[in-house]
Ligand SMILES: Nc1ncnc2c1ncn2[C@@H]1O[C@H](COP(=O)(O)OP(=O)(O)OP(=O)(O)O)[C@@H](O)[C@H]1O
């Protein structure tokens with residue numbers, strides 16, 4: 001793949017080749033059962049920022065974000081071309097251990113999926129697979145990560161209760177906590193608040209803003225006000241393509257493309 | 272006919288059908304219980320049968336039946352879980368899915384006497400095992416395998432995908448996802464299927480009568496290759512001497528015990544099914 005060509009593309013897309021990007025997609029195309037879902041995507045995910053992918057339903061946002069930790073490998077009939085670079089090396093290389101990759105690039109889904117075990121066991125579920133913990137470490141890891149998602153005060157007295165006894169918003173924060181416990185560098189979130197009430201959504205938004213100091217965040221939403229509230233970088237997708245990408249202010253105030261203006265202004269997409 | 276009348280008619284018919292079903296069941300159980308309970312006492316349950324069952328008890332028949340179905344359970348459960356996991360998590364090709372489905376349903380449709388004949392030809396004649404309770408267990412295990420496979424497959428397959436993906440996204444390997452997330456859920460289905468299967472297996476005569484049981488004199492087996500006594504074959508033998516009132520009485524008693532075992536397995540299956548539907552419910 002020619003680097004020069006793709007850099008040119010990125011500049012056209014309103015992104016400069018930023019040295020601070022940890023994760024980049026280069027000329028990425030994805031087919032599912034021979035229909036083109038992602039069409040030649042070039043995207044730089046910026047370090048310690050909330051990178052927010054927006055776009056109408058069916059634009060390919062989930063397919064794109066799911067490519068970054070190769071959870072897409074599980075999808076039947078999916079085929080990808082191009083590359084995704086994480087700290088410079090291609091995650092689709094043959095010798096990449098997906099288990100390792102996913103411990104570096106964590107993911108939170110739309111519906112919180114807590115396992116039918118205790119709250120503490122949920123936090124430890126992932127990390128336990130990567131290394132052995134002593135009793136003391138187990139407690140420390142639980143406390144640290146539950147504090148990080150502001151859940152500690154609510155659950156510290158009942159760590160051994162079933163996780164399913166928590167509210168949906170609490171469950172989603174628990175899912176974030178168990179992702180953090182694995183100590184990833186990047187966190188992918190696919191519409192993590194769309195199944196939650198406004199108050200829980202707000203607490204997750206606040207959490208993400210705090211988290212960006214330590215993590216790189218790639219976030220999918222189709223809620224424009226939410227993107228306006230928390231995004232640093234915006235990536236506007238439609239119909240499998242990136243229409244425009246850049247700092248939030250630029251896209252909201254001086255979009256280069258008519259389609260961007262229309263989508264962000266009126267929530268209408270006619271691309 | 273007015274719509275209201277039609278509605279009444281249909282609900283009436285379905286009520287009557289339900290009533291007939293229940294009545295038959297209640298009638299059967301009542302008759303067996305009524306006749307059987309008279310035969311039941313501590314001695315009957317705890318002593319050896321004598322005079323081809325006409326006197327004495329059914330202790331070794333109970334032991335033999337339980338031994339065979341419990342070992343059948345031990346054989347079929349891991350096989351079924353493995354099959355269910357493979358079918359649900361690895362078998363992606365839809366043609367192979369269909370093929371495996373038809374094989375499993377096919378196995379389920381085989382008449383039990385055919386299992387018995389297969390055991391007789393393959394184990395007893397070709398492998399020369401002789402009459403062996405263990406061969407009986409193996410045959411019973413084959414027979415109940417489809418029930419357990421289907422029940423565990425359903426409970427594993429009904430787990431929503433975002434549980435699998437969440438576990439994988441934490442960096443867990445596929446086998447780890449299977450053992451920590453899917454199997455705990457699958458096992459409740461498997462055990463439900465197992466108990467339903469056992470309820471059927473414990474009452475079957477045909478698969479074991481040629482290959483695993485002796486009509487009299489069998490006690491605790493010393494090895495895998497010895498016959499045992501079993502309840503259903505014992506009842507068959509007693510029924511053949513029904514002119515003797517003592518034998519008839521013992522037949523009622525043994526039938527009652529058998530029905531109790533079947534009910535026990537079925538009710539436990541129901542209970543487990545009720546209790547564990549954690550993941551698939553949300
Ligand atoms: N497993 C699949 N099989 C077939 N088609 C798929 C599959 N997953 C996604 N698609 C198709 O890919 C396109 C993009 O889907 P994707 O889920 O990435 O969109 P999205 O932007 O996340 O939408 P939403 O906002 O509704 O979540 C859609 O047209 C969808 O029908």
Ligand SMILES: [Mg+2]
Pocket residue numbers: 061062063190
């Ligand atoms: Mg989506």
